[in-house]
Amino acid sequence: xxxxxxxxxxDIDAPTGVDAPEYVLYGGKGGVGKTTCAAATALASARDxxxxxxxxxxxxxxxxxxxxxxxxxxxxxxxxxxxxxxAEIDPExxxxxxxxxxxxxxxxxxxxxxxxxxPMGGESEDPIGGEDGILGGSMPGADEAAAMRLLLDYTDDxxxxxxxxxxxxxxxxxxxxxxxETMDSMVGTILKLRERFSGMMxxxxxxxxGDEDVDxxxxxxxxxxxxxxxxxxxxxxxDPSRTDxxxxxxxxxxxxxxxxxxxxxxxxxEIPVSTIVVNRxxxxxxxxxxxxxxxxxxxxxxxxFCARRWEVQQDAIASAQDLFRGHEVKRVPLFADxxxxxxxxxxxxxxxx
Numbered sequence: 001x002x003x004x005x006x007x008x009x010x011d012i013d014a015p016t017g018v019d020a021p022e023y024v025l026y027g028g029k030g031g032v033g034k035t036t037c038a039a040a041t042a043l044a045s046a047r048d049x050x051x052x053x054x055x056x057x058x059x060x061x062x063x064x065x066x067x068x069x070x071x072x073x074x075x076x077x078x079x080x081x082x083x084x085x086x087a088e089i090d091p092e093x094x095x096x097x098x099x100x101x102x103x104x105x106x107x108x109x110x111x112x113x114x115x116x117x118x119p120m121g122g123e124s125e126d127p128i129g130g131e132d133g134i135l136g137g138s139m140p141g142a143d144e145a146a147a148m149r150l151l152l153d154y155t156d157d158x159x160x161x162x163x164x165x166x167x168x169x170x171x172x173x174x175x176x177x178x179x180x181e182t183m184d185s186m187v188g189t190i191l192k193l194r195e196r197f198s199g200m201m202x203x204x205x206x207x208x209x210g211d212e213d214v215d216x217x218x219x220x221x222x223x224x225x226x227x228x229x230x231x232x233x234x235x236x237x238x239d240p241s242r243t244d245x246x247x248x249x250x251x252x253x254x255x256x257x258x259x260x261x262x263x264x265x266x267x268x269x270e271i272p273v274s275t276i277v278v279n280r281x282x283x284x285x286x287x288x289x290x291x292x293x294x295x296x297x298x299x300x301x302x303x304x305f306c307a308r309r310w311e312v313q314q315d316a317i318a319s320a321q322d323l324f325r326g327h328e329v330k331r332v333p334l335f336a337d338x339x340x341x342x343x344x345x346x347x348x349x350x351x352x353x
């Protein structure tokens with residue numbers, strides 16, 4: 001019998017506060033535990049009276065289950081004792097308001113043409129218009145555009161000192177992060193086309209008379225404002241003093257490879273990554289936390305299956321530590337129970353601390 005004092009899981013000191021910038025994004029392949037990490041970080045952040053918003057942009061929402069409370073689409077305070085807010089973004093509902101919050105007539109007369117209609121209301125073969133055009137109904141990345149619009153709103157919201165984001169799986173995340181570049185180019189193109197189109201209409205009006213195109217000016221101002229907001233968000237995402245993108249993976253070879261690709265792509269986007277989280281490690285929780293805790297761990301001595309899985313995981317972890325040299329690699333153990341509720345989330349937060 002061990003003489004070492006064992007700390008009951010309910011008595012584990014929950015981390016108070018987190019060492020992180022204003023915006024923390026957890027990303028990675030689907031099903032690796034991003035929601036768990038985001039919820040744990042947000043709870044720890046709110047415990048030192050830091051007004052914290054945790055947001056899920058993943059269409060397969062599980063944040064409500066993890067935090068054991070219903071979470072609406074709009075930021076709502078979900079705890080009375082600590083300033084913790086949460087929101088689960090519904091991309092389809094958000095898209096009903098238009099990409100990035102642009103009204104249907106934000107482009108003036110050109111809006112209809114770019115949305116699929118020609119100058120006279122007919123169908124357009126222009127790649128900018130049509131069903132698959134820039135502003136068409138099936139705009140590529142439309143759900144990411146909606147999420148990006150809401151993130152733009154949150155950066156301007158004085159209610160929150162920190163925003164923790166549970167991102168969609170890797171492919172969707174990269175499309176979201178690429179959107180500022182795409183939209184910036186798109187806005188420039190639209191402004192040029194709007195200017196040319198307005199010039200043509202001015203000539204027509206000069207010949208036949210007509211009122212001043214006030215809507216055109218308003219549309220151009222809206223687009224210029226949109227472009228400025230996109231640039232501000234891009235600057236925030238690339239500022240390591242304000243943003244930390246944390247990659248979550250599981251200790252398997254394919255997950256390591258996926259995470260390596262994600263890190264390379266984020267580096268190309270100039271998005272700062274400081275932490276790699278290896279989740280569901282078949283290691284005794286006491287070893288991970290560095291102190292004895294009363295949490296069931298895998299029996300790698302008496303279970304051949306557990307021993308073989310741990311051997312495979314150790315190889316993957318070694319590869320991760322080599323590939324991600326220069327980044328902080330955190331481990332979160334595989335728990336016997338599903339991680340939801342404050343008790344186990346506190347343990348996860350302690351592993352990430």
